[in-house]
Amino acid sequence: MTIEEEHRALRGRGEERARLDALLARAASGSSATLVLRGEAGAGKSALLDDAVHRADGFTIARVNGVESEVELAYAVLQQLCAPFVERVDSLPEPQRQALGTAFGFRSGAPPDRFLVGLAVLGLLADAAEAAPLLCVVDDAQWVDTASAQTLAFVARRIAAERIGMLFAVRQGDAGDTESDLFDDLPGLRVPGLADADAEALLEEATVGPLDDRVRSRIVAEARGNPLALLELARDPGAAELSFGSSPGDGRLAARIERGYAQRLERLPADTRRLLLIAAADPSGDVALLWRAAQRIGVPAAAVAPAQEAGLLELGAQVRFRHPLLRSAVVRAATDGERRAAHSALAEAVVGEGEADYRAWHRAQAALGVDGEIAAELEAAADRARARGGWAAAASFLTRSTELTPDPAARAGRALDAADAWMQAGGLERARSLFALAKAGPLRDVDAARAQLIAARLAFASTRGREAPALLLEAASRFETLDPATARDTYLDAFTAALFAGRLADGGGALREVATAIAQRSRPAVPSSACALLLDGFAQLVTSGYAAGVPLLRRALDALRADPLGDDDALRWLWPASRAARAVGDDRSWLELTARSVELARRTGTLTMLPIALTERFTVDLFVGDLPAALAVAAEADAVTEATGRGLSPHIAFLRAAWGGDESRARSLLDANRAEVSARGEGLWLAGTELTSSVFLNAFGRYDEALAVAERAATHPFELGLSTWVYPELIEAASRGEHPETGADALERLTEIARASETEWALGVLARCRALLSEGDDQEVLYRESLERLARTRIRVASARTQLVYGEWLRRQGRRVDAREQLRAALAFFQEVDMAGFAERARRELAATGETARARTVDTTNDLTEQEALIARLAAEGRSNPEIGAQLFISPRTVEWHLGKVFTKLGVTTRRELRSGAATSLQRGLAGV
Template sequence: MLILRGEPGIGKTALLGYAASQAAGFRVVRAAGVESEMELPFAGVHQVCAPILGRIDSIPSPQRDALRIAFGLQEGPAPDRFMVGLAVLTLLAEEADEQPLLCMADDAQWLDQSSLQVLSFVARRLVAERIAMLFGSRAPEEAHELAGLPDLTLRGLADRDARALLASAVHGPLDPQVRDRIIAETGGNPLALLQLPRDVGPAELAGGFWLPGAGQLTTRIENSFVQQFRRLPPETQTVLLLAAAEPTGDAALLSQAGALMGVDPEASAPAESAGLVECGAVIRFGHPLVRSAVYQAASAVDRRAAHQALAEATDPASDPDRRAWHRAHATVGPDETVAAELERSAGRAQARGGLAAAAAFLERAAALTPDSWQRTDRALAAAEAKTRSGAFDGALKLLALAEARPLDELRRARIDLLSAQLAFVSNRGSEASPLLVAAARRLEPIDVDLARATYLDALNAAIFAGSRARPGGSTREVARAARRALAASLPLSARDLLLDGLATNFSEGYSAGLPRIRRALTAFERDNSTEAEHRWLWLAGIAANHAWDERRWDMFSGRHVRFTRDSGALSELPFALNQRAYVVLFAGDLMAASALVEEAQAATEAMGGSRTQYAALALAALRGDEAETAALARAAKEDFVLRGESIGNFIAKWATALLNNGLGNYHVALAAAADAYGSPPDVTKVAWGLVEGIEAAARSGSPDLGTDALRRLTETTSVAGGDWALGIEARSRALLSEGESADELYREAITRLTGTRMRVELARAYLVHGEWLRRANRRVEAREQLRVAYEMLTEMGMNGFAARARRELVSTGEVVRRRAVDDFAQLTAQETQIARLARDGMTNQEISTHLFISPRTVEWHLSNVFTKLGITSRKDLRPIRP
């Protein structure tokens, strides 16, 4: 796997071609990004897969269906983007089993977003497959989905080589000063050295009075190609223009379009002789800059004529979106027929999971819409799609377009709403909640349902902003405004119940709001059928956590991740993954949480962002990693200052307290926890800070501080009930109690937490009980509890807490021996995951689907596992706990 990076003309395409020519015994599949084709979803992936689609029936049916839907070959629900990636990986691996495969993608910066994400997904998972991948791309920022992959930046030729290449392109005398000037100005760019002398007369080259053309090097190279293009016969120019306007290069389609324009198919011969194109079943340009030069050199009238011919030649049944795309480029002014066709293409693109493509189709449809009201509506729909796909700058431009004319009250309210939502998803800080409240109030007399949905958005934003919310945007202020809003029509939806429950909670208190929140959670559990309900799953998960409902927190976080992946809603994915990671962390599966954190970071980077991943903070703290926790806490506090995102500041303090409780630095933990639970009571995770504060206070000799924190904690746990809440309450009370009362409370905590998914909390209950027993000089009983704690904490990778448990065990006189499960410490994280799944009975194919890798990679990892552990089959795998 390698990315060749560099400026246009530096040799990326030539090197890719050389690699293909040298790939003896390999099958070569390739794609080439085309700037004008970035609107078509999965177009680049289709180029790669088209030659081997005959194997599609050999891949598992969920992957096969996802790929067929993505390519528009069958209808169905929008495919999971990761399932499409896995399908492509499996398809390529199947082909590579028969013959090694070289997969190449040139001009990757111009691949459509869906394709670039899928191909980078595949590239990151190549381990044991007989597949080589090569990308050609410009500067890293132009294809940030490829960030972090191995790359090679190409530079200009050295002076000696540049002189030799230039001499080969100049047939006649060359003045030394002109030669040195050309070499200096081209920076040794090979294509420039070959092309620029073609536009300079022999007298100028020999006489020493050549002047360079104006503009950037790329422009000057393109101008050279333009001059060659204009010297060709008119019919040849038409053939090249058709090829430049149709990215697939399908010779049959181009021949048909040429016939419609009255062009002889053999007219391409002069261009082929000049090295501008290669003709076969697919027509390819000698260099990507030739394509852009040809297209830009043609007049607007000729370009429209070419697109019109290509639209007429394209089958509307098999490729309606490409036909609509050509028709849009052939249209001069407003045309409702074409705009409506583009709108239908947007719907198909969204159904295939291509939100970015849907936005592009809608944007073009808006530009071609004759009716001003409908133009505004399509611009708003495009802005919404761009917002959800993470293209925030594009969304802002479309909002400006929508606002360019006088608006009625409904559209004004929609613009206000989308502006506020954009502020929220792009910067979940102090600005969004008051904007959303203002939009909701404007909507109340127009659309009660939409107004209530907007109030719920505002509550969501207020939770993030916390104490930093602007006036009118705190959770209490938003809740009161929502309570004054008109009632929803019956029957109440899950969303309406959630709004009522949270608004009551934040305005009247936990006890008043909890019954309504629980009704909302029940409704969400029953209704997972519509996108409207999925929109609120993140907040439903927060509400479940607030209600100490671990089962529904688990359920909703999992559903939210699946939905954001399926819909391609990239702007929501990092938040869904972070919440899911917290659920997995509390369950003690730090390995799975780490994978979610990495995915969230990748999704954030794909949007060009650098937001702190809050789940990464919790992961580092649970692992006992002081340096990583400190670095992430600093970043979260910077976000707090930059964006006014109070929840990040809280998480940083809570994670600091958690880390130091694990390390036994109780005074540091107490100070951090006190800062955390000193936040306003409307922060839903404040209970987490209280729990850490109670333990730190008890261990640092500050029981009064712990008692106050316990009082605040029980205001939610005693009302919520349930084993999670009451188990945490019992453990916290025990820490501040003495004698038999403490012992009974510790045992109650262990009993209750054993019945939950919260293995981290259970392990900590065993630990503090064992510590209490040791101090009570009940060493035999202490050893029993501490052994369990040490085993659990070590297996989970909670190194700080595990070290604390080990110290306590040693203090009881125990000799802490190496555990049998420690054999697995020599495995990598992925090997451990695969070994665990194989032990649990999954086949290689099932494991590959679960972990988004190929079956061959699973087989390779299992082989390494068997070698490292000295075993020969799956049945020899010892239990590996998550």
């Protein structure tokens, strides 16, 4: 039987075939599906894939195999999978077209974001599936290169309403074999060994001639139901020894099978073994390359016949081994010299400039000892890999380049580059190992500074706080004389790391320490840019107070609005600038800069920044009182985090729960995340939850609890964007209890901030807080001032909070009619934005005036899900299906599918009707979200 025929002769796989049939049926009907087959080597995963392909009538098939030696080459497997569809690339939106072209080496450009590449592949496959259902099959997925695996896992998570089936096979089970965690969260099916009866039947079919009963029983027992083991043991001329109780001596089944293959290889002619070695050493499976390399070392074409006759190798469109373990056995059976000769022949046989990475890799494998020329080629290959976004490939190239570099200083520098690349690829342990190698070598001044920076970033990547601020600060100081621009950016990184760490940083005073160093560094007498102004403003705010820092921050914010930064600088500086705008109460800058930050992250596909930008924008929309916009941002953040395989931002989830008055959910989120956040050293998250908790407790009139939480947050006054706004919560809570001194101290600090800021938002909130702690006629004057100032801002939440406390004060003065006017307005707003606690408080106060306010009731029979509501909102704004899909990391066909459900729920039939009735329909649809 041929390899394919053997794979189709399936026994005992009824359950597995039923699951595969279900996947094919779903894909054919337009409901995409994914399945990962997991099992030990030889369990029959490949046979099941073959069977699925054979029975996928009417499907377009795209099939690839992971190869162990190919894991170093970025996007190698993905490019093979997409090769039949490359003519469809021009149909993709330009950012996706650029990203995919750069990843595959068709275009030059900046390294593409891997999720933008994933979206491009999703669009490409969805487009291909329009003509006929598509089945994507990836065998030996544990050997798929990292960039390809990340992209395929992304696509598998995002397919929904396309006619696409995705099948993966991953080896696991033997000692030392580990499954790629990139596929862990995908639907899986364990492929077990065969039952004894099925194993005996398969063995009978595979055996030529009679087989002794004792041998048969021992083979079945030895194979433990593994189909490949059964087939290989049946072919093993030494299998008869099993009847006398001989043991293979190694419990690993894969090792036993490999040894069986090795014994079969020994019986082949020398030229055939050399040809097999060349085929095993080449990850591309290119038949033409195999023959060119074979010709260079004098292997005749006739050498392939014995391998084909033994069923070990097939040459079709690509070179195909009987099993990956055979490929491994071929490589292990060869001597070092034979392996180097094979790689050398392949390097000489590679043609075309586009194959330079393959040539460099083969030359590196053929090298004996150090070789500066090959090391330089590998460094160039790493640069090309980085340009395609293949950080894991770049790291591997640089690691081998380091090993081949003869000069100690150059070797240390390349080890540093390799450590940086491994860090970018997420391989922190490999990064630490290469970093240690770099530190042991002689480093030039600039490399020593880079080493300090990489050490700091490794610490930040590992813990998100604690050690990172001090390490980044030291790196920034070393760069001052070497590269002032890098020094400035690193000082910002240090400040940001200290802000993240907050109270949990090592020593507890990281923010002040970093700010002091920034204030004392060498710099021009007059800051030359908005970024320099912002950095100096941060430093002065922390070291000298709001009166010194706020004017600089205000100038920086004005400059950033008037003269926007380029994309690279904006990606680094917009988030801290947005935090500064919130801290000083500059609502105009806060709204504008957060909108710019989200737009930039979307446009550039920078998904490391997008969740952070969306989180800040979510807070903006809540403060503005635009609940549909806030929920749309939350749904987008959910789409991003789902697409990247991570959970929803705990800040957004917690803020939503507290905002809506869901104490049980809020406490659950706190409990679930506090230990992990504390372990990572993210004090900023703790400060945020304290502020949000104090708002929640004030909303429900639990003032003593609110005061305790707010006081705890206020002891860390420079956790930017939070300290400004925790004082009003502290003052309100203190004014309702017997804590006038506590309220007065907080008012003094808020007064300093507001008068330094001189914004209507800050001064309006200050007037409300002064009213809460005043007596007599001054109170009404201050409440009126607060309303007037806040009316000139877009921070509607602050205005409604003033209306509520003003209405409460009026009622207590016996002015019921005047109180109702304020309380009605406050209640209407709180109901509009679903602030349940404050709405209930306003309703109680209205009832105390003699007016009954009914709780809002909404017909929720047509409720939309969050994703449906966001898609409806974007469609109502005039976005096309491809544009919506690009923003939410889904295909245009899935967008169309969701819109069909939206139309049904909202009772509309066209986008025109959706646009004309968007305000009413979407608000109704969002009611139950």
